[in-house]
Amino acid sequence: MTRISSPMTRRTVRGLALATAALLPAALGLATAPAAMAATSEPAGWARVAHLSPDTKSVDVQLTALAGGAVVYELDDVAYGAVSPYIPLAEGTYVVSMVPSDAADDVQPIVRQSVDVTEGAPLTVAAYGRNADLQTTVFEDDLSAPEEGQARVRVVQASTIEPTVTVDTAEGRPIARDVPTGSATDYAAVPAGSWDLEISGTDEAATSAVDLPAGSVSTLFVLDDAQGSLTAQTITDSATLADMPVGGIHTGGGGTAATPVGPIGIAGAVAAALAGFATIGALHRRGVKADA
Template identity: 75%
Template sequence: MTRMTETPRSSTRAPRRALRGLALTAAAVMPLALGVALAPAASAASAAPGGWARVAHLSPDTKSVDVQMTALSGGAVVYELDDVAYGAVSDYIPLAEGTYVVSMVPSDAADDAEPVVQQSIDVAEGEPVTVAAYGRNAELRTTVFEDDLSAPDEGQARVRVVQASTVEPTVDVDTAEGRAIARDVPTGTATDYAAVPAGSWDLELTGADESGSSAVDLPAGSVSTLFVLDDAAGALTARAVTDSATLADMPVGGIHTGGGSTAASSEVAPGAVVGAAALLGGLLVAVAALRRRASKGTA
């Protein structure tokens, strides 16, 4: 009598289980890998046209604030800033064209706290703007300044004055040598940009009752805003913020859209294709090896 030798069950089931597992993995991963390979690659160069906005906290007795920028269309939050202190000016935020609402709440406020200020802004193609909150906390106001980042002539700098002091309703700005930079600038307003020789300047700030001084540096080719503020003693001071170092340094970055995402190009990323192919190839080799092992175990 010929005895049939029984193959141990574990010797065939193990590779079969592994085979089924890998086959299922390959089936699940294949669409995902192909999706990655065919996904558009992010590209700032091909991003949708848009503009830029930045935020300035210019209220001396308002504590640090958290800032949200929300697209009016769709209501998506496209940008957030935390703990923005007095005198701080954010970097420019690239935004798709459209209308946005800037909201500020105290940094230590509850999540459902009402904003202390809200300001709508219209972002246009190629246009940078500055959103500023200014004034005493009891009479907090907001305004939007249109910025001009056009490059100055060689050896020159371009500068404007934003008057945000609360101790003087109007301010004069001169160099220590007596050169007039701005005259009778009212609170909450900005002067036009003016070309000045590049270099370090000692400035004299003068109001009806208060005065102050400040040293600023205006590099060649730069475009700057001179923010007139209150110092801790209640006198006038100034802070120069570089808007753009050269014309080539226009604000850049991924465009924040109304949907809260970054615009992307339609080009396929070569690295994604190679990675997907390698992943699928490895899985298929493993499946084939396990099939051969399983067939030997049942022969």
């Protein structure tokens, strides 16, 4: 880790997700299904999924318990740049698999990654790189609260344009130095507020305006834009972790269409969505090429 100086068919579940999504207020302006709900009533840890491969089209994601092989969660139509909500899970080993959206039910996954969920430990499972050399990694997330008046932020470098990136504030405050592709930095404590960030590689550079509220924990994902340049988006991690223990980080919504396998209450799903649902598919809407 770079230190500062990731018996239902999929088609049936997709139909349920779309039907439930129709209940969300049109004012959200999001083509999404409900935010994530607990895969277990007594979660020990959490995992989320990030689609960071610029030329891989939207994927459907399954989380399968290694013990018994039961599918415990599905995410539908996860587009490039999208980061799911944290999914509360019982302690154990799970397999995360991704297949192209609308693929046949028996198609082989393009991604398969095992992940160990332990008590109190949120994780991010990320697929990154070009489709011809797609890779996965698991980032350990630290959502402990910063000191009063502070925010905590880290960088995940997923751009395929630059092998390493450096992130500074416009005022010259260093955030991260020479972060290699496929890695995450440690979290840096910064004064809370709005910041203009400068992201640079060897040949490319970009700017990104971010808001880091007091007490928040965020991840800055460095990505490719539709023109083949650097871009970035910030996810407030501490607002996407559901079902924290009493006294923990406040709950909120996440990023992609999500449907748990098994019976759920529609009202509960809508309530979870309204609690803070957000889609991070801006790059997809801008026309990122998807040739996979």
